[in-house]
Amino acid sequence: MYFDFFCLQAMPSMQEIWNAALLELQTQLNEENIENWFKKLRPYECSDAKLTLLADDPFVRIWVRDNYLDLIEEAIEHAAGQRLEIEILDGDGLEGEEVENIDVDLEPMAARSARLDESGAQTALFDFDSLEISAPADLDALVSAAGMNPRYTFDEFVVGSSNQFTHAACQAVASGSGQTYNPLFIFGGVGLGKTHLLQAVGIEMLRRNPATRVKYLSAEVFMNQLIQSLRQKTMAEFRNQFRHDCDLLLIDDIQFIGGKDSTQEEFFHTFNALYQSGKQIVMTSDKTPQELPGIEERLASRFAWGLIADIQPPEIETRVAILEKKAEDSDLELGKDVTMLLATSIRSNVRELEGTLLRMVAQAQLMNQPLNTDLARQLLKRMNIQHERSLNVEQIIRTVASHFDLKASDIKGSRRTRAISEPRQMAMYLSRKHTGESYPELGRKFGGKDHTTVLTAFRKIEDLVETGNNEFAAAIAELEALLLR
Structure with a gap:
């Protein structure tokens, strides 16, 4: 995509290509994924056709290969200006053996929360015992021990009319003056600063009182730890760390537990225990409690007990x-x-x-x-x-559906007749091109489809348009004229 620029200069080094690719991946994935998986890869060898990456251990190689290879290929293509084959090897440069005792396909969530040590034993990716603080330390060390980013402070957050109310609510909770804001439920779209404000609450509480027992984690990690505790029969320790050894519980992306009955049951009792003992709970989500799919009514009602605050796109x-x-x-x-x-x-x-x-x-x-x-x-x-870029996915879906005499539900549905599948692929192509949303997010907005479905559709239509297929090129041009007029 950027090849015409790079032709004027020497081809960037493989480290420069990888660094540029990481920057793009950071715009599509949360910081936890970047730290846990992509920061454990490093460039090893690069040719005109292939880039080889080394993984820190066999599990990282398998997980990244099976779950993120398409995103890496796309990011590398943008960084290098041409498509390269991506190969991932173990740290010694040789293809490793498959990790034993972990079924990545059948239990991806459990796999994501575990890795192997040198002896082959399964160990937790997140060791909550290590979060216990026995002696005061500097603030950055306390923040890092709680799993938070020291940069995510209130001072580093840019306040505007789109987030002013939520910012003030978070400051009130952190200072202790917002005792009625329990729980504090923050919702808004992707990339608007929810995680930043969530962690800012924890950082400010630790600054005011270093002895505060802060637990910060995503809902996905909560579920993974629950699965691991069930397997290892350590549920007493799991419950104790959240229900008793916790003054502030910060949960990111609570919508993730939708439809996961066992996790919701456990979180319900955790919520009740903390709330009844006067401990603060702050959560983030992409929707209001009432709009969360697959969330039990008893949980949704509790999420709304305190204050619900939203973050809008910035002006x-x-x-x-x-x-x-x-x-x-x-x-x-x-x-x-x-x-x-x-x-x-x-x-x-x-x-x-x-x-x-x-x-x-x-x-x-x-x-x-x-x-x-x-x-x-x-x-x-x-x-x-x-x-x-002010176009949004829903607008594109409606326009494409209307153009082909279909309903928006047809575009989002699963029927695969040509009369529906081709307009659906065009809508996916246009959504990726004109909104830039990630493939996983587009998959969700197209009726819960896998991100590889969207990626395949985008590449198919892109190839047809670029190779001069008159039928598709004309259809895309006509749709873009309708969308951009």
Whole structure:
């Protein structure tokens, strides 16, 4: 995609390609996934056709290969300017044996929370015992021990009208003045700062009182730890750490437990124990409690007992402020014209806004060119980011369905007749091109489909359009004219 630029310069090194790919992956995946899987990979060998990565251990290699290989291929293609075959080897450079005693396909959630030590025994990826604090330490050490990012403080959060209320609620909880805000339930779209504010509450509480027992984790990790405890028959220890050895429980992405009955049962009792003992609970989600699919009514009602606060997409002033702060923190020189161009091109996602800035700076440095307005426009165009990015997936689905005399439910459904499957693939292609949302997120918005389905559809339509298939090229052009008029 960026090959015409790189042809003017020497091909970037494989480490530079990998660093640029990591920046893109950070805009699509949460920090936990980046730390647990992608930071455990390193580039080993690169040719014109293939990039070989080394994994820290066999389990990392298997998990990344089976779950994230398509995302890596796409990120590498963007970074290198051409498609490369991706091979993942064990740390010694040789293909390793399959990890024993872990069925990655049948129990992916349990597998994600476990790895093997040198003796072959199964060990927890998250050791909650290590979070216990026996003596005061500096704040960063306390924050890291609780599993949080020391950078996610209130001071580092850019406040605007889109998040002002939620920011104030979080500060009130952290200071102890918001005792009626229990639980505090934060909801909003992807990449708007929910995780940042969630961790800021924990960091501020630790700053005020280092003895505060803070538990921060995602709902997925909660479930994985539950599965592991059931297997190892250590449920007493599991329950004790959450119900008794905890003053502040911070749960990210609570929507993940939807439809998981055993996890909901356990979390229900954990919630009750903490609430009745006056301990604070803060959760984040992508929807309100009443809108969460697969959540039991008794849990949904408890989530609404305290305060529900939402975060909206940032307005233009906040987007400019975010870019200026990111540039300042990263010691980057960013002209006002480039700042405004980025702020008006990316409207809905703070994570993508910051990630795009870092990708553009990295590419400008690789090309040894200043990041001026002209270069920024060219790079944005090649990233399929333009002012029409205000389009959303639902709008695209409705437009495509109407154009082909279908219903939106047909596009999101599972019927595979050609009259439906081809418009569905076009809608997936246009959604990826004009919103830039990740393949997993698009899969969810297209009726809960696997991300590989969306990826395959995008590549198919892209190939048909680029190879001059008149039927598909004309249909895509006509749909884009309807969407962008």
